[in-house]
Amino acid sequence: MDRDRGRGGAIGRAVRRFEPRPRLVDWSILLLVAFELGSGLLSLTVGRPGGSAVFLLHGVAGLTLVFLLFYKLRRVRRLWDRATGLSVLTTAVALAALGSGVFWVFGGDVRILYWNALSAHVLFGLLLLPLVLVHAATRARPPRRVDFRGRRTALQYAGLLVGGALVWRAQQGVNRLLDTAGADRRFTGSKPVEGASFPVTSWVADDPDPIDPDKWRLRVGGLVDEPYELAPEDLDGADELRALLDCTSGWYTVQDWRGVLVGDLLDRAGADPAGAWVRFVSVTGYRWSLPLDEARDALLATRVGGEPLSHGHGAPLRLVAPGRRGFQWVKWVEAVEVRDRRDPAQWFVTLVSGFD
Numbered sequence: 001m002d003r004d005r006g007r008g009g010a011i012g013r014a015v016r017r018f019e020p021r022p023r024l025v026d027w028s029i030l031l032l033v034a035f036e037l038g039s040g041l042l043s044l045t046v047g048r049p050g051g052s053a054v055f056l057l058h059g060v061a062g063l064t065l066v067f068l069l070f071y072k073l074r075r076v077r078r079l080w081d082r083a084t085g086l087s088v089l090t091t092a093v094a095l096a097a098l099g100s101g102v103f104w105v106f107g108g109d110v111r112i113l114y115w116n117a118l119s120a121h122v123l124f125g126l127l128l129l130p131l132v133l134v135h136a137a138t139r140a141r142p143p144r145r146v147d148f149r150g151r152r153t154a155l156q157y158a159g160l161l162v163g164g165a166l167v168w169r170a171q172q173g174v175n176r177l178l179d180t181a182g183a184d185r186r187f188t189g190s191k192p193v194e195g196a197s198f199p200v201t202s203w204v205a206d207d208p209d210p211i212d213p214d215k216w217r218l219r220v221g222g223l224v225d226e227p228y229e230l231a232p233e234d235l236d237g238a239d240e241l242r243a244l245l246d247c248t249s250g251w252y253t254v255q256d257w258r259g260v261l262v263g264d265l266l267d268r269a270g271a272d273p274a275g276a277w278v279r280f281v282s283v284t285g286y287r288w289s290l291p292l293d294e295a296r297d298a299l300l301a302t303r304v305g306g307e308p309l310s311h312g313h314g315a316p317l318r319l320v321a322p323g324r325r326g327f328q329w330v331k332w333v334e335a336v337e338v339r340d341r342r343d344p345a346q347w348f349v350t351l352v353s354g355f356d
């Protein structure tokens, strides 16, 4: 019994030793939530292991936030006032964002219509920053120099970040040890889907009617010597590419794709020396650009796993862009255009194309 009390005392002392000043806790939470949103959004574009640090930092900062929230919540015991409802909502969304992130990492999932635990995590993450900002506007006290100064503060802060990193590391180990459904996720958090059938997903609202192959043509143009058009039968090529499709909704699959290499299409058109980017445009207006050299190695696929592409997977023609996330693999491609610069509107179009 005495020993238990002693342990509780030691934990209590450690908790107090690492507790930053209240204003530092508050402003750090705002900073880390902004960082989480930024790194979370950035992570959606990372498909190559070279960018895995984004996920590591996102995880470590998220778990550090757990400590800060702990300090914050043990401090706030106040009476109800006009802003308390918002504070409670902000706390609930913060816990939901943290909980759903950790739940997903440990292999947990729930499905509500099209949504899974990762989509819910992203939704809570998107909601959280505006809530924290409004909450801060109602409650925040301006930071003072004294809150941020001193060796003790630096050590406390370093201690919290190291704590976040250790929990992240431990989480990796426990995941492997227990062999959870999250143990074999990619560094992007995506989980494997085996076999020939894999989910049909689209970013936001792209959902065109099936394309009539007799009316459809692929246009190759832009900064080229000789623009031209191709019919579906001209594109049923023999170029093959085994590539990993990693969807931002949290799954990945390795498939054999067949079609024509973009480099061959460009060589036939004669790309202008001013060309630096290639833009792939869908019948829906959805589009994405790749740097010219990368685009040359990409494939425009008419088949996957030996079968013709289904409409949902982008028939008659879909971009296969290894190392890119799924939403960049444009479906229902109708134009390949060489350009001197990246298309600045492509992000906007991913959000609005498909809405009538």
Ligand code: HEM
Residues within 6 Å of the ligand: 033, 036, 037, 039, 040, 041, 043, 044, 055, 058, 059, 060, 062, 063, 065, 094, 097, 098, 101, 102, 104, 105, 121, 122, 124, 125, 126, 128, 168, 171, 185, 187, 188, 189, 190
């Ligand atoms: C648009 C916003 C966001 C996106 C796209 C996003 C994306 C992700 C992804 C893909 C993972 C899984 C990483 C993996 O499997 O290792 C993850 C985990 C996580 N996220 Fe987010 N996130 C977002 C916002 C947030 C916010 C605002 C918070 C904090 C409030 C947060 C906290 C976490 C935590 C704690 C984990 C678990 C880390 C771990 O245990 O390794 N995320 N997030």
